[in-house]
Amino acid sequence: MKKQVILLPGDGVGPEIMAGAKAVLDAVAMEFNHEFTYHEHAIGGDAIDRFDTPLPEDTIKACQTADAVLLGAVGGPKWSGRPASGSPESGLLGIRKALGLFANLRPVQSFTPLMHASPLKTELVAGCDIMIVRELTSGLYFGRPSGRSADGSEVVDTLHYTREEIERIVVRGFEAARKRKGRLTSVDKANVLESSRMWREIVEEKARDYPDVTVEHQLVDAAAMKLITNPRHFDVIVTENMFGDILSDEASVLTGSIGMLPSASLRADGLGLYEPVHGSAPDIAGEGIANPLGMILSAAMMLKYSFGMEEEAEAVEKAVIDCLEAGNHTHDLDVKNGNVFGTDMMVRKVVENLSSRSITDAICSS
Numbered sequence: 001m002k003k004q005v006i007l008l009p010g011d012g013v014g015p016e017i018m019a020g021a022k023a024v025l026d027a028v029a030m031e032f033n034h035e036f037t038y039h040e041h042a043i044g045g046d047a048i049d050r051f052d053t054p055l056p057e058d059t060i061k062a063c064q065t066a067d068a069v070l071l072g073a074v075g076g077p078k079w080s081g082r083p084a085s086g087s088p089e090s091g092l093l094g095i096r097k098a099l100g101l102f103a104n105l106r107p108v109q110s111f112t113p114l115m116h117a118s119p120l121k122t123e124l125v126a127g128c129d130i131m132i133v134r135e136l137t138s139g140l141y142f143g144r145p146s147g148r149s150a151d152g153s154e155v156v157d158t159l160h161y162t163r164e165e166i167e168r169i170v171v172r173g174f175e176a177a178r179k180r181k182g183r184l185t186s187v188d189k190a191n192v193l194e195s196s197r198m199w200r201e202i203v204e205e206k207a208r209d210y211p212d213v214t215v216e217h218q219l220v221d222a223a224a225m226k227l228i229t230n231p232r233h234f235d236v237i238v239t240e241n242m243f244g245d246i247l248s249d250e251a252s253v254l255t256g257s258i259g260m261l262p263s264a265s266l267r268a269d270g271l272g273l274y275e276p277v278h279g280s281a282p283d284i285a286g287e288g289i290a291n292p293l294g295m296i297l298s299a300a301m302m303l304k305y306s307f308g309m310e311e312e313a314e315a316v317e318k319a320v321i322d323c324l325e326a327g328n329h330t331h332d333l334d335v336k337n338g339n340v341f342g343t344d345m346m347v348r349k350v351v352e353n354l355s356s357r358s359i360t361d362a363i364c365s366s
């Protein structure tokens with residue numbers, strides 16, 4: 001199959017891990033006889049530096065006509081003084097909105113070789129397999145009004161949803177639950193927020209169409225606690241934009257590192273943007289030590305969700321697990337034994353599990 005992928009490396013460790021995802025995709029293309037072509041475009045701080053805007057028109061256009069988009073990360077201290085509307089992060093929010101990517105899937109899985117990497121007890125973490133379905137293009141992040149009064153004495157952000165926006169993400173949650181263990185936890189703050197009360201009503205309405213799915217509601221504060229005291233309780237979590245943002249970073253602790261978590265941001269027709277859950281990690285950027293696995297697993301999600309390449313996606317996931325099982329890891333994973341590798345060597349170890357020695361040598365420079 002021929003597929004055109006837009007690469008948005010962005011800032012900080014973004015370009016470092018993007019190179020890893022591309023190497024893995026090159027190995028998949030050779031192994032499974034596909035042709036992936038890549039076009040790189042600017043976003044975030046990199047785009048501000050080069051084009052004076054965090055989201056150039058050209059980037060939006062390229063993504064709109066592509067088969068899929070891979071994104072590294074945006075942001076960093078260099079651009080921290082800018083107003084919210086011109087920040088690197090606004091470029092990311094802008095591309096999600098422009099492409100209509102309302103459904104953000106964030107799988108959280110505990111990997112057996114990393115069981116001891118989590119600060120949580122092993123018996124608690126073992127066997128965790130959660131899918132967070134986060135609403136991505138509305139809610140608190142996009143509601144208007146948002147801003148400060150002219151004299152700076154007041155500030156407002158708005159949590160706004162239309163019925164249709166809630167319905168479509170809730171349906172995604174039910175569909176995901178139906179394909180998994182059939183349990184859906186809807187997370188809200190219905191004891192306080194009107195938006196959450198409507199969210200709850202809609203979940204109850206949609207539940208009638210999914211008699212095979214067991215539904216429960218949890219308040220977000222309690223859910224945050226249960227996520228790390230009884231994580232195996234959860235199958236699919238569906239929630240508002242900001243709640244999902246916070247809960248997914250928290251859930252990453254189950255895997256041992258935020259560097260392990262991939263994500264897919266989808267719209268109804270299958271176009272997707274794939275990025276790791278973590279940020280640009282400015283504290284380690286440029287050192288060549290970032291964990292590339294969240295980015296690589298995001299590329300695997302792209303193969304599955306945008307290209308329908310289930311076998312290829314599974315091969316990448318297996319290559320990652322085999323790499324970890326061989327005792328390889330990056331510095332962020334607090335594993336006692338084994339090899340601590342930098343980004344490029346870790347990528348090489350994954351590529352080796354997909355390809356012959358000579359192909360690995362041709363794809364990986366180190």
Ligand code: NAD
Nearest residue numbers: 073074075076258259277278279280281283284290291332
């Ligand atoms: P962060 O996720 O970048 O980093 C948090 C911690 O996790 C840091 O100690 C970092 O070194 C570590 N870490 C993150 N990814 C890692 C990886 N792949 N390998 C090893 N360690 C890793 O969060 P932050 O420091 O709060 O944010 C930094 C910048 O990134 C901010 O500008 C923020 O807005 C932005 N951000 C962007 C995205 C995105 O582009 N999707 C996501 C989150 C944060």
Ligand code: IPM
Nearest residue numbers: 075089090092093245277279
């Ligand atoms: C994420 C990030 C973004 C978000 C920021 C950088 C805008 O934290 O992808 O999780 O909050 O959605």
Ligand code: MN
Nearest residue numbers: 245246249277
């Ligand atoms: Mn986040």
